[in-house]
Amino acid sequence: MELALPTIEDGINWCIKNKATHIIPHPYMLSPGRHATEDIPNMIQDTLSKTSRVTYEVTKPLGVDKRIADLILKRAGI
Secondary structure, three states, X not given: OOOOOOOHHHHHHHHHHOOOOEEOOOOOOOOOOHHHHHHHHHHHHHXXXXXXXXXXXXXXXXXXXXXXXXXXXXXXXX
């Protein structure tokens, strides 16, 4: 989240620079843990509090899906 580039703030600033008016961040996580339910929404809100012209809605995390498990098994050659 904060260890890799681009950061969440970098991504939001890129969207703003490219004239986004509504941003829909999607946590690519398998469970609704603290990062997905608190940390990421807070980071987004903090960044967007600097501008009043961009709205946003954070989606639910990716979640567990049989197709993800099938893809993992396929990539592992199983």
